Amino acid sequence: xxxxxxxxxxxxxxxxxxxxQRLGELCGHGPSxxxxxxxxxxxxxxxxxxxxxxxxxxxxxxxxxxxxxxxxLRKEREYRNVLLVEQPNTxxxxxxxxxxxxxxxxxxxLRELENSKDETLAAIAKKGIKEASYHRRFSSDWIxxxxxxxxxxxxxxxxxxxxxxxxxxELFQMTEADVAMVKEGVxxxxxxxxxxxxxxVSEVLxxxxxxxxxxxxxxxxxxxxxxxxxMGYLLSDLQYMQRAxxxxxx
Amino acid sequence: xxxxxxKNLEEMFEACIARDEKIxxxxxxxxxxxxxxxxxxxxxxxxxxxxxxxxxxxxTRAPSLRRKAALLAKVQDEAGHGxxxxxxxxxxxxxxxxxxxxxxxxxxxxxxxxxxPTITWADIGAIGWLVDGAAIINQVPLCNxxxxxxxxxxxxxxxxxxxxxxxxxxxxxxxxNGTEEQKAMAQDxxxxxxxxxxxxxxxxDAESTHTEQSMKWKLKRKTNDELRQQFIDQTVxxxxxxxxxxxxxxxxxxxxxxxxxxxxxxxDEFWQVVKGHGPCNKERLNARVSAWEExxxxxxxxMAYAEKQEERKATTKKAS
Numbered sequence: 306x307x308x309x310x311x312x313x314x315x316x317x318x319x320x321x322x323x324x325x326q327r328l329g330e331l332c333g334h335g336p337s338x339x340x341x342x343x344x345x346x347x348x349x350x351x352x353x354x355x356x357x358x359x360x361x362x363x364x365x366x367x368x369x370x371x372x373x374x375x376x377x378l379r380k381e382r383e384y385r386n387v388l389l390v391e392q393p394n395t396x397x398x399x400x401x402x403x404x405x406x407x408x409x410x411x412x413x414x415l416r417e418l419e420n421s422k423d424e425t426l427a428a429i430a431k432k433g434i435k436e437a438s439y440h441r442r443f444s445s446d447w448i449x450x451x452x453x454x455x456x457x458x459x460x461x462x463x464x465x466x467x468x469x470x471x472x473x474x475e476l477f478q479m480t481e482a483d484v485a486m487v488k489e490g491v492x493x494x495x496x497x498x499x500x501x502x503x504x505x506v507s508e509v510l511x512x513x514x515x516x517x518x519x520x521x522x523x524x525x526x527x528x529x530x531x532x533x534x535x536m537g538y539l540l541s542d543l544q545y546m547q548r549a550x551x552x553x554x555x
Numbered sequence: 556x557x558x559x560x561x562k563n564l565e566e567m568f569e570a571c572i573a574r575d576e577k578i579x580x581x582x583x584x585x586x587x588x589x590x591x592x593x594x595x596x597x598x599x600x601x602x603x604x605x606x607x608x609x610x611x612x613x614x615t616r617a618p619s620l621r622r623k624a625a626l627l628a629k630v631q632d633e634a635g636h637g638x639x640x641x642x643x644x645x646x647x648x649x650x651x652x653x654x655x656x657x658x659x660x661x662x663x664x665x666x667x668x669x670x671x672p673t674i675t676w677a678d679i680g681a682i683g684w685l686v687d688g689a690a691i692i693n694q695v696p697l698c699n700x701x702x703x704x705x706x707x708x709x710x711x712x713x714x715x716x717x718x719x720x721x722x723x724x725x726x727x728x729x730x731x732n733g734t735e736e737q738k739a740m741a742q743d744x745x746x747x748x749x750x751x752x753x754x755x756x757x758x759x760d761a762e763s764t765h766t767e768q769s770m771k772w773k774l775k776r777k778t779n780d781e782l783r784q785q786f787i788d789q790t791v792x793x794x795x796x797x798x799x800x801x802x803x804x805x806x807x808x809x810x811x812x813x814x815x816x817x818x819x820x821x822x823d824e825f826w827q828v829v830k831g832h833g834p835c836n837k838e839r840l841n842a843r844v845s846a847w848e849e850x851x852x853x854x855x856x857x858m859a860y861a862e863k864q865e866e867r868k869a870t871t872k873k874a875s
Contacts, residue, residue, distance in 0.1 A: 329614040329623070332630050334842065337852020338638050341607075345631040353625045359620070373619045397853045441581035453863060454856025463851065546618035546676060553734055555618035555676070555726075 306365050310423075312385065312482035313492055314365075315375075316528055317414075318358035319386035322376060323536075324407060327394060327544055336397055343443055347404070357429045366449040377547040381540055382530040385480075389472035391527070391536045395465070398451060398458070402465035405444035409505050410476045412437040413498045422490040445509050451515025459514065466510065467518050470512035474523035476502070572772060574852070577703035580646035588772060591765070592702050593647050594663075595774060598642035601658045601665035603633045605839050609673040610682060618676055625722055626679065632715045643704035659844050666690075668751050670833035677730055677737075677744035685725015685745075685752040685790065691716050692786050693756065696776035724793065729836065731797040738799070745794065746802045753817075754825045756783040787815050 328348035335341035359372035389407060394400050415437050418430035451462035477499040479487075486492025507517045526532065546555070556564075564583045578584055607630050614630065617623035641651050657663035668686050675680065694716065697709040730741040742861065757763055757779040769775035777785075787806075794801050805818035827833065 314850050325623075326615060332611035332614055332627070333604070333634075334611075334845070334846045336853035338604065338634055340845060340850075340853070342631055342634045342638065345634065345805065346628055349624060349627040349631065352620060356620050356624065376620050397850065450857050450860040451853070454858075454860045455852070456858030458859075494809070540588075542615040545616045550618075550734075550736065553618075553737060555622055555729060 309485040310491065311362055311365050311484045313486045314358050314362040314426075315482065316385040316482065317443040318355050318362065319384050320390050321351040321358070322355040323384070323386040323539065325349075325355060326539060327390065327401075330393055331400065343399070345465035347440050347443070350440070354429065354433050354436070357432075361420065361425045361429070371532070373547070377544050381532060381536055384532065384536070384540070385528050385530060387472065387475045388473065388524055389469060389532055391467060391533060391539060392472065393535055396461065398461040399469065401444055401447040401451060402462060402469050404440065405448045406473055406506065408437060408441035408444045408471055410498065410502055412441045412503070413502060414493055414495075415484070417493040417498070421492070424490065438455040448509055448515070449513045452510070452515040463515050466515060470518040471522055471524045473506075473518070475525040475527060478525055478528055480528050568764050572701045575699075577706065579703045589647050591768065591772070591774065592705065593644055593649055596640055596644040596647075596705055597654045597657065598651075598664050600637050600644060600654070601663055603640060605635035605665045605669045605843060607633050607802065608839055609669055609671070609835070610679060612673050612700050613676060613679050616676070620728070629719050629722065631717070636712050636715070639708045643708045655847060659840070659847065661840070664829070666755060667825070667828040668755050669839060670828050670836045671747070671751050672835050675740050675744060677727070677740040678748070680723050680726030680730060680741065681744035683719050683750040684727050684793070685748050686755070687716050687720040687723055688790060689752050689755040689786050691720060692782050692789075697774070699773065699776070727797055731799060738758060741797065742799045745799050747754045749802050750824075752818060753787070753820055754785055756780075756786065758822070758825070770841055784814050787817055789814055832872075
């Protein structure tokens with residue numbers, strides 16, 4: 306099996322899965338029916354993309370494997386999502402800041418992945434672009450509303466952006482799999498996305514009358530499977546059925 | 556308006572309904588018709604959004620990615636139903652905020668079925684199969700009800716509900732074709748959801764206070780007992796296919812009536828839940844109230860931002 310390709314897919318797919326899972330917690334608890342519908346929709350898009358990636362990943366094995374084996378039956382240290390997406394839904398400001406900081410990256414990333422030499426990845430990316438464009442518009446609009454809304458919302462969204470900012474740099478960290486896949490014309494050169502990313506993010510934050518945090522102290526580890534303390538609880542929910550009732554069809 | 560004029564309008568209104576024509580929001584309607592529709596449509600809308608909670612409870616724990624995606628889509632559909640039912644209700648001259656206020660204060664009701672807990676994955680199957688099944692039987696006649704916006708909303712709601720019901724039944728079928736443990740989970744869910752599902756059709760005809768007027772306005776086409784019987788007749792053979800047992804020792808086919816006979820519903824339990832003392836009434840209402848209260852700063856921000864944008868637009872226009 307092509308280990309690099311497998312690991313490459315895992316990082317992309319796990320990030321989608323874990324963010325989809327986090328958004329799934331919010332269903333029915335949002336500030337308005339409209340935001341509930343939108344966030345559920347985003348979650349659904351992300352889980353849909355996850356399935357495509359994992360189906361592809363499962364096909365790389367010689368033995369029979371399913372998307373669910375990969376999604377549900379790994380240990381915490383084997384999940385390769387970035388730390389940003391596992392951060393909790395502290396309040397709506399955190400939900401939107403996390404979404405925005407991811408969406409700007411996600412759309413840029415998919416636009417590059419669309420040109421991959423790997424036809425399956427290119428096809429998944431192409432389909433995902435439409436969805437990610439909508440996500441980015443939705444979360445950017447909310448950053449502006451909250452930043453330039455009331456004093457309270459301004460404080461809250463600024464606090465969320467400040468706290469989540471330290472997880473942004475990891476989006477551009479190149480793993481061994483990334484380097485190998487870029488060499489083969491399959492993967493995306495993440496480092497090239499970094500400056501355009503911070504430019505776009507800064508533009509939106511400024512328009513939202515928010516301060517752009519300093520690019521100084523960053524956290525990483527997710528891509529090597531070293532997660533924050535939140536991750537174990539998230540996985541307990543995610544894996545609950547598969548762990549409690551092993552080897553069954555649902 | 557003189558009494559005579561009102562009487563005239565009432566006659567025209569009744570004739571319109573008798574001809575099976577739709578009443579539209581701007582048409583004249585008796586105040587009681589308006590109030591009854593606000594009550595029923597909002598109750599329906601509230602049921603959709605409270606109904607998101609017991610099912611939402613399993614989104615993070617759905618056993619496969621396919622099931623997770625389907626459940627997300629289903630709960631999203633319910634939010635959508637809530638949205639257009641609230642909109643239909645708003646055409647009758649009441650705001651969404653007022654409707655929420657009625658829900659949060661306990662003045663408005665929602666379907667009691669959502670006051671039962673979802674404690675296993677099989678409950679998600681049982682809700683789709685039984686609860687959505689019962690809802691469809693209640694709702695299909697509403698596609699022809701006299702109030703236009705409600706009737707049109709119901710056409711879409713019913714289509715989606717029937718998809719949800721098939722999905723729920725398919726969850727049950729998978730469980731029943733699975734391991735002993737899975738089948739036991741399905742049986743346990745049927746045991747807990749069967750009677751509350753029968754209660755979804757409301758009190759017996761003899762006890763029902765709104766039936767007569769609602770039949771006249773085509774807000775109801777069949778009585779509670781008729782609908783309940785239809786549900787039982789339709790559902791028992793489906794349980795047979797699954798190979799699980801309906802938890803009613805008195806249930807048996809009556810050749811003479813051409814229907815199933817069934818046991819006595821526990822009406823004390825029914826009224827207890829309706830009055831707010833079911834297993835999850837407090838949790839459901841608290842969840843809605845907290846979502847609303849904790850979301851206030853977000854809604855305020857959106858309003859403030861929209862106002863600022865308007866002002867900016869006006870200033871730019873002036874300057875140019």
